[in-house]
Amino acid sequence: MTKSLDLKLAEIRANPSTRTFILADAKDADMAFGIRATGPRHYLSSRGAHAAQFSPEVWTREEFGYRNLPEFLDIIREVTRQAVVDIMLMSASVNEQLTIKEGLFRDSPVTPAVRANDTTDVWAVRHGRYLGQPSHPFRSATIDHIQCGRAECDRSTEDFPGANLGLYSITFVNDLEQDLATLQAFKEFRLEAERKGFRYFLEVFDPNVDSGIPPEKLGEFINDHIVRSLAGVTEAGRPLFLKIAYHGPRLMEELAQYDPNLVVGILGGSAGTTYDAFKLIHDAQKYGARVALFGRKINHAEHQLAFIEMLRLITDGRLTPEEAVRAYHDILGKLKIPPKRTLEEDLQLTDQSMSYDSDSRRRTILTPARPAGAPARAEGPANDASQAPTSAREAEPAGTAAPSWPVRPDGTPDFEAMTPAQRLAYHQDRLRRQFG
Secondary structure (H helix, E strand, C coil), X not given: CCCHHHHHHHHHHHCCXXXXXXXXXXXXXXXXXXXXXXXXXXXXXXXXXXXXXXXCCCCCHHHHXXXXXXXXXXXXXXXXXXXXXXXXXXXXXXXXXXXXXXXXCCCCCCEEEXXXXXXXXXXXXXXXXXXXXXXXXXXXXXXXXHHHCCXXXXXXXXXXXCCCEEEEEEECCCCHHHHHHHHHHHHHHHHHHHHCCCEEEEEXXXXXXXXXXXXXXXXXHHHHHHHHHHHCCCHHHCCCCEEECCCCHHHHHHHHHHCCCCCEEEECCCCCCHHXXXXXXXXXXXXXXXXXXXXXXXXXXXXXXXXXXXXXXXXXXCCCHHHHHHHHHHHHHHCCCCCCCCHHHHCEEEECCCCCCHHHCCCEEEEECCCCCCCXXXXXXXXXXXXXXXXXXXXXXXCCCCCCCCECCCCCECHHHCCHHHHHHHHHHHHHHHHC
């Protein structure tokens, strides 16, 4: 089956002004957090809980708090079958189970991907002190194990049972010896990937230790390093796209406009409020990002499928971030899922660091979202929901009551004629039916 990732990359490169957007669910945290990687058990897939053995004198299953691996795999299967994300990023061991053994992605538009290296700045184990030391390059997974699950693949064919896409991460810390070692390891990976026909995207973290660079200048440091590091790399060895921290509009536009063939994506950072996530993806797209990879923001959501649906509606231009938060809470209410925050609290924008360690985030409330029904600030055609295409699945089913929003003669919603309040009402109604 043709993968949505390939179609969208072709569209982005052919039409730089397109609002086509690539979404990735980063379910690779077992290469960073260990036991905590699977996330809290407040959300399970529709298959529910898996049996686990816990001694009652020690704790109950509910007290333990984290999903076990079978529960985590069920969520990956469920998100993949939803087919809203374009990439599912996993560890090599999860890729072996779901991609190679089960063939989960064989008839799916979703592309499987694997974290190809696990540098020391993602070793976020409990009581460890690795995160406070300069990042060192390291790879647990090999390209062959990602592609076919063994030390050496049969290379008489280019059709591998595993993933043929990986995430490679680098961290510059503004230290000559450390950064030189990082780039040397990256060079070795690139050359091997080119020889073995392995595609990758490049994650560039902010320094994980004090680099001597003022926080407001970090984006310039990262942008220059990206351009400088890839200037000596020909097309055969270049990444499909980038994954970086969002440093604001000016620095996103600076990088995005530099080279139209360099597709820029953002990483999600720590979980934060729902509005943090929705505002981040909206603003990053507005200023040039064409990809978002969200890990903890999805994995810690009260309802992952609904959360992902909201991300897609925002990038499609059908909901504003504020409308999406309200629609998301409406779905939680319909499903009788208690939200972690009240709607008012979840509409707060907070300041978060982009460290891989979720415990290091700064939680300072900055800005509330605009009130419901307030006019949105004009943001140009790229953010005008009236330009979003309609589809057959959006038409009102026969026999339903007259909708409270404008419709065309064929019964499909007329986004061009909708007010923001009517657009929100339409999507709330559609999502209630979808998830209810």
